Amino acid sequence: xxxxxxxxxxxxxxxxxxxxxxxxxxxxxxxxxxxxxxxxxxxxxxxxxxxxxxxxxxxxxxxxxxxxxxxxxxxxxxxxxxxxxxxxxxxxxxxxxxxxxxxxxxxxxxxxxxxxxxxxxxxxxxxxxxxxxxxxxxxxxxxxxxxxxxxxxxxxxxxxxxxxxxxxxxxxxxxxxxxxxxxxxxxxxxxxxxxxxxxxxxxxxxxxxxxxxxxxxxxxxxxxxxxxxxxxxxxxxxxxxxxxxxxxxxxxxxxxxxxxxxxxxxxxxxxxxxxxxxxxxxxxxxxxxxxx
Amino acid sequence: xxxxxxxxxxxxxxxxxxxxxxxxxxxxxxxxxxxxxxxxxxxxxxxxxxxxxxxxxxxxxxxxxxxxxxxxxxxxxxxxxxxxxxxxxxxxxxxxxxxxxxxxxxxxxxxxxxxxxxxxxxxxxxxxxxxxxxxxxxxxxxxxxxxxxxxxxxxxxxxxxxxxxxxxxxxxxxxxxxxxxxxxxxxxxxxxxxxxxxxxxxxxxxxxxxxxxxxxxxxxxxxxxxxxxxxxxxxxxxxxxxxxxxxxxxxxxxxxxxxxxxxxxxxxxxxxxxxxxxxxxxxxxxxxxxxx
Numbered sequence: 057x058x059x060x061x062x063x064x065x066x067x068x069x070x071x072x073x074x075x076x077x078x079x080x081x082x083x084x085x086x087x088x089x090x091x092x093x094x095x096x097x098x099x100x101x102x103x104x105x106x107x108x109x110x111x112x113x114x115x116x117x118x119x120x121x122x123x124x125x126x127x128x129x130x131x132x133x134x135x136x137x138x139x140x141x142x143x144x145x146x147x148x149x150x151x152x153x154x155x156x157x158x159x160x161x162x163x164x165x166x167x168x169x170x171x172x173x174x175x176x177x178x179x180x181x182x183x184x185x186x187x188x189x190x191x192x193x194x195x196x197x198x199x200x201x202x203x204x205x206x207x208x209x210x211x212x213x214x215x216x217x218x219x220x221x222x223x224x225x226x227x228x229x230x231x232x233x234x235x236x237x238x239x240x241x242x243x244x245x246x247x248x249x250x251x252x253x254x255x256x257x258x259x260x261x262x263x264x265x266x267x268x269x270x271x272x273x274x275x276x277x278x279x280x281x282x283x284x285x286x287x288x289x290x291x292x293x294x295x296x297x298x299x300x301x302x303x304x305x306x307x308x309x310x311x312x313x314x315x316x317x318x319x320x321x322x323x324x325x326x327x328x329x330x331x332x333x334x335x336x337x338x339x340x341x342x343x344x345x346x347x348x
Numbered sequence: 349x350x351x352x353x354x355x356x357x358x359x360x361x362x363x364x365x366x367x368x369x370x371x372x373x374x375x376x377x378x379x380x381x382x383x384x385x386x387x388x389x390x391x392x393x394x395x396x397x398x399x400x401x402x403x404x405x406x407x408x409x410x411x412x413x414x415x416x417x418x419x420x421x422x423x424x425x426x427x428x429x430x431x432x433x434x435x436x437x438x439x440x441x442x443x444x445x446x447x448x449x450x451x452x453x454x455x456x457x458x459x460x461x462x463x464x465x466x467x468x469x470x471x472x473x474x475x476x477x478x479x480x481x482x483x484x485x486x487x488x489x490x491x492x493x494x495x496x497x498x499x500x501x502x503x504x505x506x507x508x509x510x511x512x513x514x515x516x517x518x519x520x521x522x523x524x525x526x527x528x529x530x531x532x533x534x535x536x537x538x539x540x541x542x543x544x545x546x547x548x549x550x551x552x553x554x555x556x557x558x559x560x561x562x563x564x565x566x567x568x569x570x571x572x573x574x575x576x577x578x579x580x581x582x583x584x585x586x587x588x589x590x591x592x593x594x595x596x597x598x599x600x601x602x603x604x605x606x607x608x609x610x611x612x613x614x615x616x617x618x619x620x621x622x623x624x625x626x627x628x629x630x631x632x633x634x635x636x637x638x639x640x
Contacts, residue, residue, distance in 0.1 A: 080499050086507035089498055140464060145456035164437035168460065169498075169507050172432060175464065176497030179471050183490045190482040197489060198475045205468030206381055206461075207372050215378035215461050 060338030064107055071106035071131055072098070074124040078181050079132075092162045092170035093177075097135050100153035102348075104271075104339075105130040105245040108264075111335035112249035115260070115326075123249060125185045129178040129200065130245045136174035137210050137241075139167050146218065175204065188252065195251050203240040213237025225300040231269065238275075239268030246336070259328045263336065266322035270343050273315045276301040278346065280308065319344050352630030356399055363398035363423055364390070366416040370473050371424075384454045384462035385469075389427050392445035394640075396563075396631075397422040397537040400556075403627035404541035407552070407618075415541060417477045421470040421492065422537045428466035429502050429533075431459050438510065467496065480544065487543050495532040505529025517592040523561065530567075531560030538628070551620045555628065558614035562635050565607045568593040570638065572600065611636050 075097055080090040106127035113123045142149040142157040143164065150160050159167035182197045206212035213236030220233060243264030250257045280303045302311040319340050326333040367389055372382040398419035405415045434441040434449040435456065442452050451459035474489045498504035505528030512525060535556030542549045572595045594603040611632050618625040 084499050086498065086504055086511060088511060089504065089507040093498075136464075140460055143457075143460065145451075145460060165435075165510050166507065168432055168435065168437060169503050172428075172463070172467065172496075173498040173503040175467055176493050176501070176503065180490060180493035180497065183486055183493060190486055193486060194475055194482055198472065201468050201472035201475060204464075205472065206378065206385075206465040207376050209468070211461050211465045211468065212378055212381065215381040215458065218457050219378060219380060 058338070060335060060342060063110070063335050063338070064103075064342075067107040067110045067127070068103040070110065070120060070124055071103050071127040074128040075131060078125070078128050079177070088162065088166055089169055089173060092158055092166045093173055095161055096139050096152075096158045096170060097132065097174070099155040101131065101135070103131060105134055105241060107335075107339060108242065108245035108267075109248050111339060112246055112260070113252075114335050115329055115331040115333050116249040116253040116255060117331055118249040118252045122187045122252065125181050125187075126196065126248050126252075129181045130241060130248075132174045132178040132181065133200065133204050133210075134241060136171040136178070137204075137214065139171040139174070141214060143167060146214070178204075192252055192254065196248065199244050199247075199251065203244040208236065209240040210237055213240070220300065223300075227302075227305055230300050230302070230305075234272035235265070235268065238272055239265065242268035242271060259325055263322050263325035263329075266318050266325060267336075267340065267343070270315060270318045270322060270340065273302050273311060273318060274343050274346050276303055277308065277311055277315070278348070279303075282347070315344055350630070352627060352634060355402070355627050355630070356395075356634075359399040359402045359419070360395040362402065362412060362416055363395050363419040366420040367423060370417070370420050370469070372469075380454065380458055381461055381465060384450055384458045385465055387453055388431050388444075388450045388462060389424065389466070391447040393423065393427070395423060397426055397533060399627075399631060400534065400537035400559075401540050403631060404538055404552070405544075406627050407621055407623040407625050408541040408545040408547060409623055410541040410544045414479045414544065417473050417479075418488065418540050418544075421473045422533060422540075424466045424470040424473065425492065425496050425502070426533060428463040428470070429496075429506065431463040431466070433506060435459060438506070470496075484544055484546065488540065491536050491539075491543065495536040500528065501532040502529055505532070512592065515592075519594075519597055522592050522594070522597075526564040527557070527560065530564055531557065534560035534563060551617055555614050555617035555621075558610055558617060559628075559632065559635070562607060562610045562614060562632065565594050565603060565610060566635050566638050568595055569600065569603055569607070570640070571595075574639070607636055 079094055079097060082091050082094060084090055109123050109127040109130060110120055113120055138152060139158045141147050142152055143159055149157050158170055178200060179197055182200060183193060185193060203209045204211065213233050216233045217237055220229060243261055246264035246267060247257045247260045250260050302314060306314060322340050323337060326336055371386050371389060374383050374386060376382055401415050401419040401422060402412055405412055430444060431450045433439050434444055435451055441449050450462055471489055471492060474492060475485060477485060495501045505525050508525045509529055512521060535553055538556035538559060539549045539552045542552050594606060598606060614632050615629060618628055
């Protein structure tokens with residue numbers, strides 16, 4: 057097993073333990089709500105954002121244990137967005153990561169509330185982190201609000217994405233959507249340990265920006281090149297929804313070339329960081345070669 | 349005009365100005381999302397929770413200007429919960445405060461995202477408050493997470509409320525539901541200036557607890573005694589949904605007696621507070637006599 061694969065396994069294990077500790081128990085009322093929050097959180101996610109938090113720790117010299125809550129918070133925020141995006145009024149998805157989506161497994165009302173509860177808990181988990189100074193906690197919580205809300209985060213991106221359906225968006229418009237919808241939280245995760253170490257975040261933010269774009273480009277590619285079984289979610293959805301994607305504008309080969317370029321830009325951004333950026337580099341390569 | 353009426357008008361004006369300043373402009377993309385966030389926020393709310401924040405300022409000697417952001421944050425959090433509670437999958441309400449609900453005025457997806465965005469913004473507004481120390485900001489933001497999430501806040505209460513429909517809940521169960529669904533944010537608002545003043549919150553929390561209960565009891569009363577036109581929302585909903593309420597268990601007269609008792613307990617709790625509690629007292633009386 058290569059270094060990056062072992063790192064990914066360890067990151068997933070650490071954040072899963074933290075999530076299990078931090079999420080309300082299924083025995084605690086409202087049982088149905090807490091079951092739904094746990095169901096979606098533990099329904100087979102790849103823990104990509106937590107891996108970025110821990111990779112950030114390697115790059116900025118912050119011990120993994122001090123990042124467990126941040127890793128858990130970004131995964132909660134991500135899971136909240138997935139639950140709401142999957143709702144009938146939004147993308148209307150029955151499957152996510154090969155499992156029934158939250159509103160299919162439970163019901164729509166519970167799914168809406170599970171998402172709401174996960175957002176609130178993500179903030180709490182950071183605000184209650186005793187290993188961080190007040191100043192750092194505030195910076196992290198504020199950054200999380202920016203990365204999740206509107207006009208600068210996930211919620212804004214999802215709205216723009218819905219607004220763009222069937223409108224024939226340009227490549228620039230697609231990039232704006234993704235930069236908000238998935239990019240903001242990826243940038244935040246990548247820079248998180250730099251915030252903890254109270255060091256400059258310019259280079260790592262540039263890296264996070266490119267990585268977020270790379271993530272979306274490769275996600276679009278998978279949507280047209282893989283089947284639903286291979287993906288664990290409905291494939292071909294973008295085309296069915298008449299959504300503009302990189303492949304629909306650049307073709308598959310053009311999109312692959314763009315992915316290689318963006319990957320190079322991401323790696324270049326790491327050059328000015330003194331610490332150990334090996335895991336960040338490994339994650340870039342993983343994305344370019346991703347199969348799910 | 350009595351002191352309390354003037355106070356309520358001034359409180360509403362202050363928080364409305366703060367909300368207008370703090371909410372993303374309707375010109376800023378995503379325009380539809382920001383329009384929806386503003387629509388629901390300015391659709392005729394009574395600003396009861398902001399009034400509690402400012403009344404708390406009177407009681408604990410904190411100037412009104414230092415409380416504008418907190419008042420705005422609790423109103424955003426409250427509006428988020430209303431938007432989601434009104435959704436077809438939850439209470440399925442077409443009218444709120446005499447206006448179309450968010451998903452009727454816009455669409456369901458936008459309403460879900462507008463609620464999500466308001467929750468995130470509520471945290472941000474507190475975390476960015478430059479008039480407060482880091483320590484106070486953290487306490488306020490943490491308290492807001494507790495009051496809005498699960499197991500101790502609004503989201504938990506709404507889930508328990510949905511779970512209880514048609515089950516014939518006992519009075520104790522109803523009280524638990526309301527203590528979470530509406531009580532938590534009312535307690536938080538009442539105690540907010542005590543947190544800013546870094547003083548003891550025991551007495552004011554007791555007051556907030558009773559006030560929250562009083563709010564719900566009088567809300568239940570209105571649901572059975574007033575028409576939809578008078579309320580600006582659908583009346584008789586509790587009975588139609590076969591929801592247990594105070595009047596359904598205690599009758600109308602019994603519920604009125606309970607309201608008087610709970611009001612007295614709330615006023616008693618204020619006796620041990622040194623500051624100017626006149627507005628808190630006025631708010632209790634207003635609730636007992638409320639007509640909408």
